[in-house]
Amino acid sequence: DQQVKQNSPSLSVQEGRISILNCDYTNSMFDYFLWYKKYPAEGPTFLISISSIKDKNEDGRFTVFLNKSAKHLSLHIVPSQPGDSAVYFCAASPSSNTGKLIFGQGTTLQVKP
């Protein structure tokens, strides 16, 4: 039972354009959501997070949107840069205080120069 799903295994965009990565979840008890970026041979690196009491959080070129009614979140990267090419994982926390995360399968983003 995949509680967090990233239905697009890969995404390719041109440098300077917007990248939109999507994530769906099934458990309405999730109250904290995060995006991680992973380069080959490295561990995941925290990118941005959002609490369920918000619908948007922005950090520089990265914005996360949360639609609780649709159980959907998305990550927008504007403008995309070649260095953003990596695997992106969304993750959700089923409890407010454990830090235990449920990860999606990941989306490989390629930003072409």
Added chain:
Amino acid sequence: DTGVSQNPRHKITKRGQNVTFRCDPISEHNRLYWYRQTLGQGPEFLTYFQNEAQLEKSRLLSDRFSAERPKGSFSTLEIQRTEQGDSAMYLCASSWQGNSPLHFGNGTRLTVT
């Protein structure tokens, strides 16, 4: 902040052997997590500690797996009688507490032949 350190980076072992991995978290973090990642999947939660107490274990953690954090600092993950299905990347992460983002190490890649 020297980051989360994991050793060894790679481990090749024969089926039936025991292996032990070590994780050194960020020094001021009181929570430590173990995750496992297989090809094409996101990290899966195995277990976590708050200080030296092991607070939760996933059902993925069979009785061949044992994790310790004896002094609330570094942690070890031991797998006894390894099986080919144990081949994966084992990731360690640490955090201060609650919903602060997890900081991951670069993982230990286990190959069971």
